[in-house]
Each structure stands twice: as C-alpha cells, then as structure tokens.
Amino acid sequence: MTDTSIRSDSRERTRERVRESQDEEEDLVCPECGGNLVSDEERAETVCDDCGLVVSEGEIDRGPEWRAFDAKEKDEKSRVGAPTTKMMHDEGLSTNIGWQDKDAYGQALSSRQRQKMQRLRTWNERFRTRDSKERNLKQALGEIDRMASALGLPNNVRETASVIYRRALDENLLPGRSIEGVATASLYAAARQAGTPRSLDEITNVSRVEKDEIARTYRYVVRELNLEIQPADPVSYVPRFASDLNLSDEAERRARSLLETAKEKGIHSGKSPVGLAAAAVYAAALLTNEKVTQNEVSEVANISEVTIRNRYHELLEAEDRIQPEG
DNA sequence: ATGGTTTTTACTGCGTC
DNA sequence: GACGCGGTAAAAACCAT
Numbered sequence: 001m002t003d004t005s006i007r008s009d010s011r012e013r014t015r016e017r018v019r020e021s022q023d024e025e026e027d028l029v030c031p032e033c034g035g036n037l038v039s040d041e042e043r044a045e046t047v048c049d050d051c052g053l054v055v056s057e058g059e060i061d062r063g064p065e066w067r068a069f070d071a072k073e074k075d076e077k078s079r080v081g082a083p084t085t086k087m088m089h090d091e092g093l094s095t096n097i098g099w100q101d102k103d104a105y106g107q108a109l110s111s112r113q114r115q116k117m118q119r120l121r122t123w124n125e126r127f128r129t130r131d132s133k134e135r136n137l138k139q140a141l142g143e144i145d146r147m148a149s150a151l152g153l154p155n156n157v158r159e160t161a162s163v164i165y166r167r168a169l170d171e172n173l174l175p176g177r178s179i180e181g182v183a184t185a186s187l188y189a190a191a192r193q194a195g196t197p198r199s200l201d202e203i204t205n206v207s208r209v210e211k212d213e214i215a216r217t218y219r220y221v222v223r224e225l226n227l228e229i230q231p232a233d234p235v236s237y238v239p240r241f242a243s244d245l246n247l248s249d250e251a252e253r254r255a256r257s258l259l260e261t262a263k264e265k266g267i268h269s270g271k272s273p274v275g276l277a278a279a280a281v282y283a284a285a286l287l288t289n290e291k292v293t294q295n296e297v298s299e300v301a302n303i304s305e306v307t308i309r310n311r312y313h314e315l316l317e318a319e320d321r322i323q324p325e326g
Numbered sequence: 327a328t329g330g331t332t333t334t335t336a337c338t339g340c341g342t343c
Numbered sequence: 344g345a346c347g348c349g350g351t352a353a354a355a356a357c358c359a360t
Contacts, residue, residue, distance in 0.1 A: 270331070270358090293347060304334050309349065 030055070097121050133169050140165050140183040143208075147187055150206040151198050161190035167225050177217055181209045185218035189227055197232040199274050201302050234259050237277035237301070244300040245292050247285055255284035258315050265318040271311065278303045279311030 030037055035050025046055045068074035097120055101109045109117065141162055148158045164186040168174065174182060184207040191198045204211040222229060235256055242252040258280045278301035285292040294305045301308075 272333075275333080295347080305348085306335085306350090307333060310333090313349095 095124050095127075097124050136174065136179055137166065137169060140169075140179050140186075143180055143183045144187050147184065147203070147206045151191075151202060153187070153191055153196060153198070154194075157187070157190045157194045157196060160194055161187040164189055164221070164225065164227070168221055171224060173221060173224055177220075178209060178213070180207065181213050181217040182221065184209050184214050185221045188214065188218050189222060189229060192229050192232055193227070195233070195236050197236055197273075199302060232273040234273040234276040234280065237274055238281060241277060241281045241297070241300055245281065245285070245296060247281065247290055247292070248288060251281070251284040251288040251290055253284075254287055255280040258283055258319060262315050262318050272303070272307070274301055275303045275307040275311050276315075277301065279308045279315055282308050283312040283315050 029035065030048035030051060030053055033048065033051040033053070035048050037046055037055060038049050039046045047053065048055065064078070066077045068077050097117065099121075101114045101117060103109055103113075144158055144161045144165065148161070161183075165183055168182050168186065184203060188198070188200070188203050191203075200211060200215060204214060207214060209217075221227070238252060238255045238259070242255065255277075259276065262276065262280070278297050281301075282292060282294060282297045285297075294308050297303075297308055298305045
C-alpha cells in the first residue's frame with residue numbers, strides 16, 4: 001500500500017490546489033464567455049455568472065483532506081478504520097476490548113496496564129449498554145405507538161408513555177422484564193396520568209403481553225419510579241361510554257353530576273371506577289328517558305350487569321339524599 | 327399465605343312486549 | 344317465549360397485610 005499511496009499524493013496535491021482556488025472564488029473565468037464563475041453550494045455546482053454555463057456539478061471530493069508523504073505519515077493521519085458490516089447491529093463500529101491481558105505482541109501486561117484495561121472494559125461496557133438501550137427504546141416506542149393508535153389515545157399520552165419508558169430504562173428496570181411488558185405498562189400509566197384512562201382489559205387486548213404480566217410490571221414500574229397516579233376518576237370514562245352508546249349530551253351531563261354527588265358522599269371508595277362510571281351512565285340514561293339496557297352498558301364498559309345494578313342504586317340513593325326532590 | 331372486600335358467574339322470579 | 348330487570352349465593356379476583 002505504500003507505493004500507491006505515495007504516488008497518489010501528487011494527484012492529491014494538484015486536486016487540493018484546484019479546490020483551494022475554487023473555494024476562494026477568485027480569478028476563475030468561464031471558458032465560454034469569460035464571465036465570472038460562481039459556485040452554488042446548495043446545488044454543488046459551479047456556474048458562469050454571465051452565460052449560465054455549468055462548469056462542474058455534483059462534485060464531491062472523496063479524497064482525504066490531508067496530505068501524507070510516506071506510509072508512516074499516512075498511518076498517523078488516517079482516521080478511518082475497518083470496513084463496516086451489516087451483519088452486526090452496530091455495523092461493527094463499536095469497540096471491542098480483548099479479555100486477555102496481553103498487548104498486541106502477545107506480551108503480558110504490567111499490573112498497572114491491566115488495571116487500566118479493566119477500567120476501560122468497564123466503561124466500554126457502559127457505552128455499549130447505552131447503545132443497546134437505544135435499540136430497546138426504538139422498539140418500545142414503536143410498540144407504544146401501535147397500541148396507542150389502536151386505543152385511540154392522543155399524542156400527548158404517547159409522549160408521556162415514552163418518557164415513562166425512558167425513565168424505566170435509565171433506572172435499569174428492564175432486566176428480567178420484557179420490553180413489550182414495560183412498554184405496555186408505560187402506556188397504561190400514561191393513559192391514566194393523562195386523564196384518559198383505559199381499563200386493563202382494553203390495554204390487554206392490544207398488547208402482546210398477558211394481563212397478569214402487564215399488571216405486575218405496571219405496579220413495579222409505578223413503585224420504582226415513584227409515579228403518582230391517583231385512582232382513575234370515574235368521570236373520565238363517561239364521555240367514551242356515552243358516545244359509544246349514542247347518548248345525548250344531557251345524559252352525559254347528568255352522569256357527571258351523579259358521579260359528583262357520589263364523590264361528595266364518599267360512595268366511591270374501593271369500588272372500581274369503571275363500574276361507577278358505567279352505572280352513572282346507565283342511571284343518567286334512565287333519567288333522561290333514553291333507552292339503554294344494562295346489557296349494552298356492560299358491553300361497552302366491560303363490566304358485569306350485577307355491578308352496574310349495585311352501583312347505580314347507590315348512586316341514585318346518594319342523589320336522593322342530597323336532593324330529596326328527584 | 328391470609329383475610330376482607332369487591333366483582334363476576336350462574337340462577338331465579340317477575341313483569342312486559 | 345324472549346327480553347329486560349332485580350335479587351341472591353357462591354366463586355373468583357383483588358388488595359393490603
């Protein structure tokens with residue numbers, strides 16, 4: 001390689017001269033009309049100012065920007081390494097540090113050197129895991145996006161979910177847990193935080209992970225990240241149920257107020273928010289004379305009819321006690 | 327693991343269309 | 344008779360301890 005590289009240096013030099021003069025944009029004249037040549041950097045062209053002749057276009061100098069006069073100098077100045085390969089996730093660009101404490105000639109390293117190499121291995125490993133985190137993140141974010149659109153969740157929820165996932169990743173919560181599990185848990189948490197909760201069942205439907213695992217992972221993530229997530233507000237389910245059942249705005253309004261008074265009376269404690277919301281929607285439909293069966297409500301809310309019955313009695317009772325005139 | 331609470335399942339009876 | 348509704352008991356699920 002020494003011969004060719006030295007020989008090519010002369011070419012290199014002339015090319016560089018040309019480039020220098022072009023860069024400075026001086027003393028260049030159009031071969032056709034003798035007008036000024038202007039370089040259009042945006043299009044990588046050199047054009048004549050007067051006649052519009054394109055002297056050169058798409059020119060990219062692929063040579064090195066430095067000159068070397070012998071092989072040693074070339075080695076020193078060259079900053080490129082081994083060819084890349086698609087067979088490795090990082091195209092073979094990440095650093096590998098051998099585990100033997102030997103130098104390039106097979107000699108054993110001094111203890112001082114050994115310690116140094118050990119430290120380097122440690123750090124190299126840290127950077128490598130950072131890389132792997134990036135890949136995890138990419139997959140997880142794709143998964144979050146998929147599930148979010150399946151559930152019709154807005155963008156801000158997706159972003160919140162991404163943030164949660166990132167934090168989980170940073171806190172090393174991933175080992176021992178599946179990416180998809182944590183991604184799902186993040187989305188579940190984000191949806192609740194954003195006030196547009198989806199029930200665990202709904203989440204499970206679009207996730208590739210079992211319900212149990214989601215619940216477990218969710219609890220874990222919430223605990224480890226100290227996420228503050230209040231029990232879901234029943235009211236936040238109302239709009240969705242109401243629209244799924246084609247109820248009037250009036251009914252929806254009454255459902256809300258029903259839940260409000262229930263809240264004041266402290267009826268809802270330990271009861272499932274979904275059940276409460278479903279019961280409120282059902283009760284509101286009754287009050288506004290809109291036909292909805294318990295069965296229909298139980299369908300859209302994924303709650304049993306029995307629960308609806310129990311809850312909506314309590315709701316109406318609470319309402320009556322505050323406003324005896326119904 | 328356990329016990330207490332809530333939800334679900336399954337079944338029944340009643341009234342209406 | 345099918346359907347909507349209410350109630351009940353037992354099973355299952357959930358949650359904190």
